[in-house]
Amino acid sequence: MTRAAAIVSKRLGRTGRFLWSSWSGLAAIFLFCVIWQIGHEAYGAFILPSPIAAIAAVLQLATQEANWQTALVTSRRALEGFALAALVGISAGIIAGYSAASIRLARPLVTLILGVPPIAWIVLAMIWFGSTDGMVVTTVAIAATPAAFIGAAEGIMTRDRGLDDMARAFGAGPWRRFSTLAVRHVAAYVFPALVLTLGTAFKVAVMAEVLSNSGGIGGGLARARSNLDVSEAMAWVLISVVALIAAEYGFVRPLHSELERWREAARPWGVRR
Amino acid sequence: MSALQLSGIGHAYLGRTVLDHIDLTVGAGEIVALVGPSGCGKSTLVHVAAGIVQPLRGRVSATYVRHGMVFQEPRLMPWATARDNIAYPLRLAGVSRKERRARAEDAAARSSLDVEDLDKFPIELSGGMRQRVAIARALANRPDFVYFDEPFTALDVALKRRMQDLVISAARDERFGALFVTHDLFEAVRIAHRIAVMERRGQGIAGERVIDGVPGAREDRQIFEIVMRYLGEDSLFHHVNDIDERRLP
Ligand SMILES: Nc1ncnc2c1ncn2[C@@H]1O[C@H](COP(=O)(O)OP(=O)(O)O)[C@@H](O)[C@H]1O
Ligand SMILES: [Mg+2]
Numbered sequence: 001m002t003r004a005a006a007i008v009s010k011r012l013g014r015t016g017r018f019l020w021s022s023w024s025g026l027a028a029i030f031l032f033c034v035i036w037q038i039g040h041e042a043y044g045a046f047i048l049p050s051p052i053a054a055i056a057a058v059l060q061l062a063t064q065e066a067n068w069q070t071a072l073v074t075s076r077r078a079l080e081g082f083a084l085a086a087l088v089g090i091s092a093g094i095i096a097g098y099s100a101a102s103i104r105l106a107r108p109l110v111t112l113i114l115g116v117p118p119i120a121w122i123v124l125a126m127i128w129f130g131s132t133d134g135m136v137v138t139t140v141a142i143a144a145t146p147a148a149f150i151g152a153a154e155g156i157m158t159r160d161r162g163l164d165d166m167a168r169a170f171g172a173g174p175w176r177r178f179s180t181l182a183v184r185h186v187a188a189y190v191f192p193a194l195v196l197t198l199g200t201a202f203k204v205a206v207m208a209e210v211l212s213n214s215g216g217i218g219g220g221l222a223r224a225r226s227n228l229d230v231s232e233a234m235a236w237v238l239i240s241v242v243a244l245i246a247a248e249y250g251f252v253r254p255l256h257s258e259l260e261r262w263r264e265a266a267r268p269w270g271v272r273r
Numbered sequence: 274m275s276a277l278q279l280s281g282i283g284h285a286y287l288g289r290t291v292l293d294h295i296d297l298t299v300g301a302g303e304i305v306a307l308v309g310p311s312g313c314g315k316s317t318l319v320h321v322a323a324g325i326v327q328p329l330r331g332r333v334s335a336t337y338v339r340h341g342m343v344f345q346e347p348r349l350m351p352w353a354t355a356r357d358n359i360a361y362p363l364r365l366a367g368v369s370r371k372e373r374r375a376r377a378e379d380a381a382a383r384s385s386l387d388v389e390d391l392d393k394f395p396i397e398l399s400g401g402m403r404q405r406v407a408i409a410r411a412l413a414n415r416p417d418f419v420y421f422d423e424p425f426t427a428l429d430v431a432l433k434r435r436m437q438d439l440v441i442s443a444a445r446d447e448r449f450g451a452l453f454v455t456h457d458l459f460e461a462v463r464i465a466h467r468i469a470v471m472e473r474r475g476q477g478i479a480g481e482r483v484i485d486g487v488p489g490a491r492e493d494r495q496i497f498e499i500v501m502r503y504l505g506e507d508s509l510f511h512h513v514n515d516i517d518e519r520r521l522p
Contacts, residue, residue, distance in 0.1 A: 162348050168325045169342040169420070170362040180364070184352050262352045262394040 014257070014264070049231040057235035067220070074216035075243045077133065078205040081140025082198055088141070089148025089197070090190060094182075096149070097156025106153070110146045118143045118200075122208045131212040136205055143204045144197040151193030155186030184259070191256040198252060202244040217243075276301040276337040276418050276450040277322060283330035284317055291317055294477040295331065297452075297469055301417070304444055304451045304488060306461035308513050309471030315454045316345075316422050317475075322452060323420045337418035337450065341411030345423045347403035349395040355381070355406045356391040362414045377413055383443060384409040401432045408436070412443060419444075421453040425460065437463050441489040458500045458513065464488055473512045480509040 033051045040050040049057075061067045096103045121139045129135035159182050167177045209218020217240045224233035257264075275298045282295040292314045299305045309315050320326040322333055323342055341362065349358045360368075360377040368376065381391055384405045395403055404424065411419055421440070425433045441464055444451060455461050461468050462484055472479045484499060485491075491499075503510045 162344070162346060163350060165320070165325050166342070166344065166348040167361075167365070169323045169340075170365050170414075171324075171339075172365050176365060180361075181350070184350070259352070262396065265394045265397050 018257075046230060049234055053231045054234040054238060057231040058238050061220075061232070061235050061239070070216055070220055071239050071243055074202075074205050074209060074218065074240065075247065077136045077209075077216065078140055078198075078201040078243075079247065081137045081205065082144060082201040084137065084141040085144035085197055085201065086148050086194060089145040090152040090186075092145075093149040093152025093154075093190075094156055094186065097153040097186075103153055103157070106149070110149060113142070114146050118204045118207060119211075122204075122211050125208070126212050131214045133214070135212060136208045136214060136216070139208045140201045140204045144200045147193045147197045147200065148190065151190040152186055155189030156182060158189070159185045187259050191252065191259070194252055195248060195256075198248055199244060202240060202247070206240050274301050274336070275299065276303070276335070277452065278334045278336075279318070279322060279331065280334075281331035282318065282321055282328050282333070284314075284321060284326065284328045286317075290475075292321075292328075292475040293330075295471075295475075297478055299418075299450050299452055301337070302444075302448050302450050303467065304453055304465045306465035306468045307452060307454045307471060308456055308458060308461050308468060310473060310513060311456060313471050313473055314475030315456075315471060318471075319420050319422050319452060319454055335418070337416075339414060339416050340418040340420060341414065341416035341449075342420040343404075343407050343411045343422070343424040345426055347395065347400075347407040349403060349406060349410075351395055354392050354394055355386070355398065355402075358395065358406055359391075359409045359413050361410060366414055377409070380409040380413040381406075383412060383446075384439060401428055401436075404428065404436065405439075408439065408443075412447070415447065417449050419449050419451045421451060421455075423454050423456065426455075426457075433460070438489075440464060445489060456513065458503060458510070459496060462496045462499050462503075463491065470509050470513060479512075482507070482509065 036048070036051045040048045045053065092106075096106045118139065121142050125135045125139045125142075129138060163181050164177055167181055172180065205216070206218040206221065208214070209216040210222050211218075213219060213222055217236050220236045221233055224230075224236060277297075277299040279295055279297045283293040284291055295318060297305070297307075297318075307315055307318070317326065321328045322335075323340060324333075349355075350361070353361070356374070356377050359380055360373040363373045363376055378388065378391065381388070386402070386405050386409060390398065390402065395406070398406065404427075407424070425436050428436060437460060440451075440453075443449075453461070453464055455464075458468075465484060465488060467481060467483050469481045470479045471477075482503070486495065
């Protein structure tokens, strides 16, 4: 009973700290709005609408059911591409991490893929797939895979050999060593990479939609541009940022902080954030 | 009856031979201390015996049921609590979660760990506590043989003594045999029934001495005299001398 209470109170404490840290996030957002407002007053509403106008435009868009669908379409594409990238990148990274030869082979390949600008992938995918859903998802997946791959490979390569030997001494075979030790170590490397990957996924998805006119937030942006409606364009930008933040803080970060609980324990009292 | 028999063990790293012609036997419930200068291959031999390293030559025949192991560093999983670290061998052995908990607590008690420390992560524990956790982990699955690879080298003198006492009483109560690597002759004489001295470059076991008396029953004076006799009169211990000189009181 007391143990359950202790766990609950610990978890509440963590939630509290999370909320507290979001205060500083909020402060940063307000600072950003101030700079935005200054820019607006310097250049006028046509070049840069005020933050209030942009938020009003967001609220305006939010009243229409169809716009929610539009935002969901982009989020779905980004998340599908992200999931594909995570799956392919992490599994390939793990395999490469275990074999020194394949990592030597893969490194230049990764550099090559990272060197191709996402915009080039978009053009190629448009040629291959046409302006379809699959085209956006593929582009997102290709752009986002290398980071996940590198994270997983580094994680495997830097695993603690001492712990591996310890597990071997207690009779763990290769699979048990992987599932009980390597996975945890890889997670620490993969999660920061995944946060990066998720950001790339949303950005590339919107970019692909703008270029290929295949609906979604990018489609909305393209329409706003052709109507020269700057506040609506701003509104779509805000919406894509909000969608990314929702995905990151609703899904990737909580999982990460649950896995990295022990690092929290290392912090001396008082200097937590 | 022997618990562990090593015959003709040889091993090389990247073509460089570090061990050869090693023959060593440890009886059931017997504690053998393995001494030798740093870098002569003691760790390699223990890793071979414990099945961590596949030897190039020779045969390991173990007739004990299962072994535990304590390394020089604690080697704890940083992301797991002390309790989960202690229970790790049980988890590998497929023991149910509930029983793991109980048995980990039992092993912790035998290593004089406080229950409230069990929910802490290794990073929150002192060096001595971490090594206690490592000992508890080695004992968690009730092994009948334990490998120790210089487990207390990093600890200060007072802590070292308490840890040695812990091993002596645990070995007596649970009747496990042990191969205890150390380069501290005082430690070897306190803990073991028998000392095996490794050749300086790992070319076999240079010789063995059965230590008078029983571990735990020898007095400090007696231990001191035995070590002095070994170092002064026994040529077998001449080359461990270089290392152990600095450790004389
Ligand atoms: N993984 C390894 N790869 C290459 N050489 C090693 C490795 N482990 C140990 N050695 C070498 O083998 C020799 C014996 O090492 P070790 O068994 O650790 O000695 P000890 O435990 O007696 O100090 C040393 O010269 C060491 O440098
Ligand atoms: Mg060693």
